[in-house]
Amino acid sequence: MPALHDADPEVAGIIAAENARQHAKIRLIPSENYASRAVLEATGSILTNKYSEGYAGQRYYEGQQEIDRLEELAVARARELFGAEHVNVQPYSGSPANQAVYLALADPGDTVMGMALDQGGHLTHGAAVSVSGRHYKPVQYGVDPATGRLDYEVIEDLARQYRPKLLFCGATAYPRVIDFERFGAIGRRTGAVVVADMAHIAGLVAAGVHPSPVPHVDVVTTTTHKSLRGPRGGMILCRREYAEALDKAVFPGLQGGPHNNTTAAIAVALKEAGTGEFRTYARAIVDNARALAEALAGRGFDLVSGGTDNHLLLVDLRGKGVTGYQMAKALDAAGIVCNYNLIPGDPKPARRPSGIRLGTPAVTSRGFGGAEMEQLAGWMDRVAAIRADEGLDRKARSAAYRKVANEVRGLCSRFPAPGLAEV
Numbered sequence: 001m002p003a004l005h006d007a008d009p010e011v012a013g014i015i016a017a018e019n020a021r022q023h024a025k026i027r028l029i030p031s032e033n034y035a036s037r038a039v040l041e042a043t044g045s046i047l048t049n050k051y052s053e054g055y056a057g058q059r060y061y062e063g064q065q066e067i068d069r070l071e072e073l074a075v076a077r078a079r080e081l082f083g084a085e086h087v088n089v090q091p092y093s094g095s096p097a098n099q100a101v102y103l104a105l106a107d108p109g110d111t112v113m114g115m116a117l118d119q120g121g122h123l124t125h126g127a128a129v130s131v132s133g134r135h136y137k138p139v140q141y142g143v144d145p146a147t148g149r150l151d152y153e154v155i156e157d158l159a160r161q162y163r164p165k166l167l168f169c170g171a172t173a174y175p176r177v178i179d180f181e182r183f184g185a186i187g188r189r190t191g192a193v194v195v196a197d198m199a200h201i202a203g204l205v206a207a208g209v210h211p212s213p214v215p216h217v218d219v220v221t222t223t224t225h226k227s228l229r230g231p232r233g234g235m236i237l238c239r240r241e242y243a244e245a246l247d248k249a250v251f252p253g254l255q256g257g258p259h260n261n262t263t264a265a266i267a268v269a270l271k272e273a274g275t276g277e278f279r280t281y282a283r284a285i286v287d288n289a290r291a292l293a294e295a296l297a298g299r300g301f302d303l304v305s306g307g308t309d310n311h312l313l314l315v316d317l318r319g320k321g322v323t324g325y326q327m328a329k330a331l332d333a334a335g336i337v338c339n340y341n342l343i344p345g346d347p348k349p350a351r352r353p354s355g356i357r358l359g360t361p362a363v364t365s366r367g368f369g370g371a372e373m374e375q376l377a378g379w380m381d382r383v384a385a386i387r388a389d390e391g392l393d394r395k396a397r398s399a400a401y402r403k404v405a406n407e408v409r410g411l412c413s414r415f416p417a418p419g420l421a422e423v
């Protein structure tokens with residue numbers, strides 16, 4: 001980026017350092033990925049210069065000859081890839097997409113139902129700290145404490161009891177297949193509009209590796225940058241009957257002009273996600289998650305629900321003598337990046353929880369396979385042992401983490417990540 005380097009070496013330097021970090025570390029945050037160079041080029045394009053409030057053919061600014069074509073292309077690709085009747089590609093991200101659903105289909109004070117944040121749901125599914133929990137009456141469901149899995153009978157009983165206007169399904173920390181068909185049936189039996197937030201699994205759904213919510217629920221929301229591997233953005237997919245209300249809620253209800261550079265990059269990502277190569281990639285995400293789960297379980301790590309069906313794992317670290325916070329910090333020092341996470345029923349607070357969350361979309365993008373998952377589990381076990389060893393002082397621990405980080409760097413140098421500049 002020579003122009004940036006000349007104009008603002010300070011920002012250019014930060015971006016270069018982040019490029020080096022993304023190259024040298026193993027990135028296991030399940031909502032992150034490596035977007036392709038093509039997606040990055042579209043994101044950084046001159047489309048950022050244009051305002052386009054409204055929708056194709058009905059804009060509030062002139063000069064939309066190319067933007068209308070672009071947005072129609074992105075919408076057509078999304079409709080085809082996911083088999084949706086109607087698509088809106090304008091939401092700035094997943095939270096605004098969900099906010100638009102509330103605005104379109106519920107009134108403040110209405111009862112809404114979703115998976116609790118501390119059980120694996122999302123802030124926007126009715127958490128007390130978010131507008132979804134403050135302006136609406138949230139009813140929250142969780143997982144069965146014994147199995148770590150959704151109990152659809154309990155969910156249906158709750159829906160029958162509280163009759164929510166909206167019933168959200170979808171999660172940010174649930175390692176198992178979500179039965180969208182069952183959620184759709186619960187909605188029909190209880191009069192709720194069912195909304196599936198597939199942000200985490202959109203890439204798996206596009207590839208047919210996770211059952212699609214689209215045929216079964218009324219509205220689907222998603223981000224575009226997680227397993228789908230696009231730019232940071234959002235989409236709403238819905239049945240035709242909800243199209244007008246949802247479009248109006250996105251614009252002018254909630255947002256101004258769409259980010260056309262993002263729209264272009266979403267279109268590129270949707271084209272990529274329709275290829276055989278992407279389907280192979282999505283299958284490998286799940287294979288890698290399963291391999292990592294087995295390798296960790298073999299080293300005594302306790303996995304919520306006992307394993308995974310998708311791209312992520314939730315690890316309960318209580319048996320390893322470390323907290324999630326300690327482990328996440330220690331792993332970062334050792335070149336392995338994840339996030340600390342509440343586990344269902346966690347006795348600890350959110351800032352110092354008992355677990356970590358791991359995901360394989362990013363490492364699979366750089367070509368890691370089963371052998372690397374085995375290696376990774378070995379490093380994680382070593383790091384947990386270093387952190388739990390009371391005989392080590394801070395200096396000795398740091399040295400031990402650095403040793404692992406050197407080995408990690410060696411592995412990463414053999415797997416160049418898509419989209420990154422050479423280091």
Ligand code: DSN
Binds near residue numbers: 031094172
């Ligand atoms: N922040 C995302 C995640 O990490 O799961 C959800 O929006």
